[in-house]
Amino acid sequence: MEITSAQIAELVKKVLANMDGTDVSVNSDGEVPVGVSNRHIHLNKADLETLFGAGYELTPLKDLSQPGQYACKETLTLIGPAMRPIENVRVLGPLRSKSQVEISATDSYVLKVKPPVRESGKTEGSAPVTIIGPKGVVQLKEGCIIANRHIHMSPADGAKFGVQDNDTVTVDVIGKRRTRWYDVQVRVHKDFRLEMHVDTDDANAVGIGNGAKVKIVKE
Helix, strand or coil: CCCCHHHHHHHHHHHHHHHCCCCCCCCCCCEEEEEEECCEEECCHHHHHHHHCCCCCCCEEEECCCCCCEEEEEEEEEECCCCCCEEEEEEEECCCCCCEEECCHHHHHHHCCCCCEECCCCCCCCEEEEEECCCCEEEEEEEEEEECCEEEECHHHHHHHCCCCCCEEEEEECCCCCEEEEEEEEEECCCCCCEEEEEHHHHHHHCCCCCCEEEECCC
């Protein structure tokens, strides 16, 4: 069977993408899968040992959608000024350089804290929160945020969508409760897998769950 020029071009594109470590994962219809993020905690080594004891190491439970990220068996309790605890908050790995707590707006009403909407890792000036573990307590002076809506994608995905790292896009939610989200941050990295992340408040408001689809709007 003769190979057409179009087939050769597609094969070359895939080979080049694999050579630079990217993943050609954009669907032919341009849809982006959704991952719903529940409240969770990222820890640095010092805070891990304060909460669980000296020399403690995280226990991986299951891999998450983004390569190298995983949910841990460990859970902790959050306390804010209201003194109403939120228990069994999952720790995610691997360890980070700074501890960070990501909650929803609904959680913030329970804790009586005022976290800003931020990109993960941007904790300067964010809300304080107390973390309670089996061996100790960590009082974060800052570190509690509501994660912004964002899309992870590989460089190959970015090229197909025509976007670069830190661009913002408009997104249409596909489903019975049609919604448009604005100012969604794009995060491009060779280790990322195509997925939009929203928190439980956003997901519940539009009636979607893990595996739902959204579309980037071309304006």
